[in-house]
Amino acid sequence: MIIADTIAFQYSAYITINSSEPGGKIMEEQEIRNLLESVRARKTELSTFEAKSAHVDCPKKIYDTLSSFSNQDEGGVIMFGVDENQDFAVTGVYDAADIQKKIFGKCREMEPEIRPKMSVAAIEGKQVVAAEIPGVEYTDRPVFYRPAGINNGSYIRIGDADEHMTAYEVYKYQAYRKGLKEDQRLVEDGWELVDSALLHKYLNTLKNRRVNTFEHLADSEILRLQKVEKEGYPTLAGLLVFSKYPQSAFPGLGITAVAVPGTERGDAFADGTRFTDNERIEGSLPEMLEEAMRFVKKNIKYSTVIDDMGNRVDKWQYPLRAVREALLNALIHRDYSRHTEGTPIQLIIYQDRMEIINSGGIYGGFPVKRLGKDSPESRNSTLIKILEFLDISENRYSGVPTMRKEMAKAGLPQPEFEDNGKQFKTILRNIPELTDKQIRINISGLNQKEREAVQYCSVPRTRSEIASQLKLNYNYAANKIIKPLVDRGILISAGKKGRTVMLKAAESVHSQTASQ
Template identity: 25%
Template sequence: MKISELFPDVVTEDTEYEFKALLKQDNPVKWAKTIVGYANDQGGIIFVGVSNDGEAFGLDLNEIDQTKNLVARVNDRNIFPHVKISYMMRSVDETADHFVLGMKVLPAESVVRYREGDFNETVYIRGNGNSTPATPEDIISLSKRRYGVDNETTEVRYREEEWTDYLTLCREYRNDGAVPSLKELQSEEIVSKDGFAKSGFIMFRDGYDRDDTMICCRLWKGMNKAGTVLDSARFKGSIALVFENALRFIERNTKSGWQKTANGGRKEIRSYPKEAIREALVNAIAHRDYSISGTQIDVDIYNDRMEIVSPGSWLLPKGYAEYPVGSIPSIRRNSIIAACLDAANLMERGGTGFLTMMEAYKAFSEQLQPVISIYPGFLNLKLYDVLYRVDEAPRSVEYTASENKVWKLLKENGPMKVKDLQCAYGYSNRSRFLKDVINPMIERGDIYRDGSTKSPTAVIKIKR
């Protein structure tokens, strides 16, 4: 019996239909890639119990149960995110002992991957009768499926008064200190020729309130998340506002100081080079996968490092370490968001963000160089604190004995009130203690006061 006798519209394998005699459990990727390919396209049906030439011989009920259980197990363990599958059966004989099993795969709302092991994910797309690994360009195209990201023309007309956060960002970082003209935004395809904003640009609009721009920042006491959270914040809103708020959080929770130069002068030194922090955040925003709902960019600051984690698989065919420094190809997951950052002079066109970070760290040892770790579904960028020293203030900064003591007390105990620090020193005069010890460290950026100077609950925190 031919499959067309059971399903008149099905004649041969194509973009919508595929035939499988059996689904084997010893190498599931051979058939599971078809499920992934259909989910990443317009959906499709896999017919089990059918030969390659369309002969329908069917499976018995026990084989059908085993097949369904196998598909459910592979969908749960190997396919991310899980796809929706429905089943149908047609008898191939008069006694109804054998059936063709049809598995209808529904199209997914986000990019679907097949996972083998802990660190190997493959995106498959559907061709004419086969499923093949997607190219980086294919993945970018798939990631734009969700409405609102990134290149759809919306019905919102661009008006400068509705993008004040973004225009303020442009004034701060553009060399000319000006805002981009409408003509410039149109030439970058951020705004359509008719004056309507692209969906990626909507994420920079004042009052944007969806959760997909969220950045979660945390300051930890210790080297990992087993420690105490000393400071935390969740920022959402327009990308421009979230970016600035995240930078301010990092600034107040990291250290800076002064170092003597060879000619007797002084220069400012920081735990993390400004350029590296900015590039790390910009790259996380530009390249995150906005199609993965319920995720955010995470910024975690530990004693010795900062980790910036963004959702989205690595798009390039080789790992980060396999590319020579400065030669990483520029592949943009979100073209309009990247163009908006370009127009604000925050993102280079040539994909030089990683090179800029490496350049900012070139004066430091190999152990302090930035590290990119690639995991299934997200990237982790580590920036190391170049001033970090164990159990003491950085020796490269000039600290008095009293300032070193403040540093150690705050590092060991976390935030403390001024009166408690004063008591630990034995200072009888609060004003003198503030003048001699606390205020100079605040002015230099070593510590900061969280709360009003007159508030009894205000505490001193270390910028780490």
């Protein structure tokens, strides 16, 4: 099992590095064998692996997998001559040369066309064909089956299954490719509730900072150049900032804020109460930001401490500056398209964490792991620019670094970011970060996946979160990784009904730290 886990990890790195390079090296026979063994060990297909028997002929329907693999960064491998329904037994292909020809033909039916790398191996005395499908550039997605059209022929990989892309998922790629700016679209509901004082402040700031550009221009001309107005009507960005009640035109563009008595949605007090507080926050974007901060301060704990200078200081359960940055990021980076305008931002305060969820993944497929290190493109550049001149947002991509710095100063775990393409979630946890001394446990003898699970559980995690982090099937992760660690006392159950698994704070004279 240890070998299989290691192989899977190495193969993941291999396909990421090589699959996008035209003419790059193809898989060697031993690599194909190793990949098959890792799949057999898990007893399930992977997000990057699909088995097709092809004992009699080339499968008729593979365009769904061709599409889904092409539409993910890591691509994937389709292995012909292996039957999933027989525990991934090697059945062999009917004719290695002919099946390769037919696969290339099916790849030419995709839009844009796919160029797979083909490998042939002899396993258990039978021929197996491996087709490596590279992930295409984000700007070329979605890859779809041409005869079915873009809406019916576009697929996405979810676990080990190929699912039709939703209309929004297709739109997301098209919007990026076409450079659509939803925050600049016209809103014909007008300026009936305009915040004149804030608009006046904005215009004066522009004139003072851009004297040579705006000093002698009429206010209407400045607003037009700054994309606040078009043809006498506000743009969506202008409405969100300068209208006292944008929800008259867009009822869904608000924030739903709840405080939950437990650590999961659905947890309740003995009398059945599910929320300790519940509000719908509306108004302009600056007003929603301040109202959301008021809600947070009302529903989190704080204590008064004496600092090094002898001053009394309020210490909040979460650093307020980190919370503000998380809320601001959700407000200015969410997707404001017609597909999502009915979906409010969610602010959920649990006992052990705070979650802030907004519609739309990171713009342009920017990887989560690069947040705070590189600068992603802006989905709502007009909105961000307006807020910059109002000194509400810095527009220097400092939000994530600020969150990380503030959480570290407070002795709390680093913020977590999750992007499933449809929603972006920021998680702030209030359980103090464990020190090396506190998390010293005996991890000798653990395989790679077990070590990853232990390190990931330095703060409470659900079983489904662990499975997702390890990129494993839920049942496999629960029975083969989590349960043995719990049985050994390395992971312990914490939280209601044991749904949250956390690292046991145990010490051992002969231990190693989880950071190893």
